[in-house]
Amino acid sequence: MSLPEWITKLKDKNIEIHKRGNNYYAYRITSVYDPIKKRSKKITKEYLGKITPDGIIPPKYKRDLQSVGVxxxxxxxxxxxxxxxxxxxxxxxxxxxxxxxxxxxxxxxxxxxxxxxxxxxxxxxxxxxxxxxxxxxxxTVSELLDAVGSNLHNQRNFFEYLSKSSSYMAVDLTHIFSDSNKMGINELGYNPDHIWNPQINLLLIWAIDNHHPAFFKVLPGSINSVSSLINGIKESGLKNVIVVGDKGFFSAENIEMLENSQIHYIIALQRTLPFLKYPGDSAYKHYFIYRNSLQWWREEDVSGRRVIIYKDKAIAAEEEKVFFQKGKEVGVSEQEYRKTRNRFGTLAVITDLGDSPERIYELYKGRKDIENAFYALKHGIDCDKTWMQDxxxxxxxxxxxxxxxxxxxxxxxxxxxxxxxxxxxxxxxxxxxxxxxxxxxxxxxxxxxxxxxxxxxxxxxxxxxxxxx
Incomplete structure (x- = not known):
């Protein structure tokens, strides 16, 4: 529905406009999550009144309460x-x-x-x-952003306060697209969505034990590497920062760069890496319980580095079922099954930390918190795109x-x-x-x-x- 300009000025994500005849009416709306339907549903909260070029005329019962502010x-x-x-x-x-x-x-x-x-x-x-x-x-907000954005010393002082009581920090990068043509730091860059648009990168350091962000840095959009993580960590001045990486992060070069910079890491490993061995269940002699799930584990020394292999037998059974379901469609040989069955339900990580395997597992799973934080930053707090010109x-x-x-x-x-x-x-x-x-x-x-x-x-x-x- 095309709306006159004097109406669009009043339009807001929480205001819905209805047209009846030649008149326009405003309603306050919201949305709540329906746990049964597993999706949001719209709720009309109240009728605000008739819209005129002079503004919204409240209904009579509200006009009678003009002396009352809500x-x-x-x-x-x-x-x-x-x-x-x-x-x-x-x-x-x-x-x-x-x-x-x-x-x-x-x-x-x-x-x-x-x-x-x-x-x-x-x-x-x-x-x-x-x-x-x-x-x-x-x-005045524009002036405030200038004052805050130009004083990185004050920002660091605040970040130091947030990090005082947390023993470990995790770090990660994300991208945010920007259509501004005046900033100079939004550059064409690679991102997991494979979209080649001008973007900004955000480095976020996360307090794992306290479940909150502790530091951020805005980076040019073309920078997306281990070196940018290392530089960001050094600039933060924070201690006990861990690079907690997924399976795509691992390479011998990346590990060496982190070790040379004396930065801790927990990196997941692809199951098909040739140096990983997968014996039968009897080789997993130790276990702990994580969120009501039994996690078995074993350790290996790979070229002087610590590798821990975890196995969740419940997940292994599910993966085995999926393997055979797919096998019915494309055909799977017994040899292929024997080759892969001991990998089912496993997670291998390489780390330089001396903590217990249970603690290492908890720290790795804490990566989900930082992923959720990025999602909230880009979607819930409406920062996915920015039109800032400075x-x-x-x-x-x-x-x-x-x-x-x-x-x-x-x-x-x-x-x-x-x-x-x-x-x-x-x-x-x-x-x-x-x-x-x-x-x-x-x-x-x-x-x-x-x-x-x-x-x-x-x-x-x-x-x-x-x-x-």
Missing amino acids: LEGGNISLINHFAQGIRKPLFEIYGTDAESILASAIIKLAYGAPIKRFQFHYERSILSHIYPNAHLSKN AIKLRGFFFIAFISLYLYTRILDHLSRKGLLSEYSVPDVLSYLSSVHVVETGGMRFWSDIPKSCKELIEKLEISITQKL
Whole structure:
């Protein structure tokens, strides 16, 4: 449906426009995850009113309450609860700019909004009371990004604070496409999607034990190698960083570069590498339990390096079944089966760490956290494409996005510890709580009635979302 310009100015991802006759009407919508259908479903939350060139005319019952202000509060209150752990270092490092940084990061997480809408969401939520000295107009945010992006020393001080209590760090790279033609760091580069577009690379270091990001660096799009990882790790100044790589990362050259730089590694190995041996099950004499799954293991010394082979017999049985199912279609000889059967259910890793095989396995599996973090950064926090026209502003922008990601992971970790991830995702929780409002009237502020579904969620979270105003 083609809409007049005076209507498109009001259009937002949470506002749906309906046309009836010659008139246009606005509705507030949201989406929640349906665990039964395993997909998101749209929910119409409220009728906002008739749209005119002068704006939205609320329905009569709302016009009767013009003296009453209603602010979004539940979602902001939850995010701000998890922001308390980084308030002190941000205020110590950034002074009065800390309010604008935190408010911007919270808006980015809560709404995925572009910079031009920061002020809109700030004024219509309790953020304007939590951080009254934040300045979020388009121009002031642009100045903020310049200030933050140009001072890498301050960023490093903040990263050092985040890394203090974690014993091990993992590192990885991802790409983000950019259509800007003025930055100079977005370059044609290789990526796993095999798309040859201008892109930026992001290096992210992850606190494995604490489940949160600890450092990031923006790199030119053409840089995607072990040397860029090594340089990023050195620049971070962080200790105990581990390169946790998948099977495509391994090569003798890469291992030597990491060892020469004294950087720890855990790298998965392709099952078909000639130096890997696969004896029968009786050779796996040790085991541990990981997330209710029995993991058997054995060790080998390969040219003076430590190789651990894990075997999950439940996965082995499943892979064997799939092997024969495919064999019915294409034909499999008994010789081929004998050659491959002992590989089923195995994972081999090469590492320079002296930790126990169980700890090595946990650290390797922690790689999934950083992959999920990249997904959240590029999709949930709406950073997959950037139209920034200035490299310094871009670094400032991603510092804001980094803090949003940190807050996202804090909520995610809380949901995991409370056993709620099978019911709610982070976007689900924020969507539900966005319907919990603060009412302003007569110089007073108080929480409105809380919907039953939100009450149940708040009880499960065991966090005082509706604290005293």
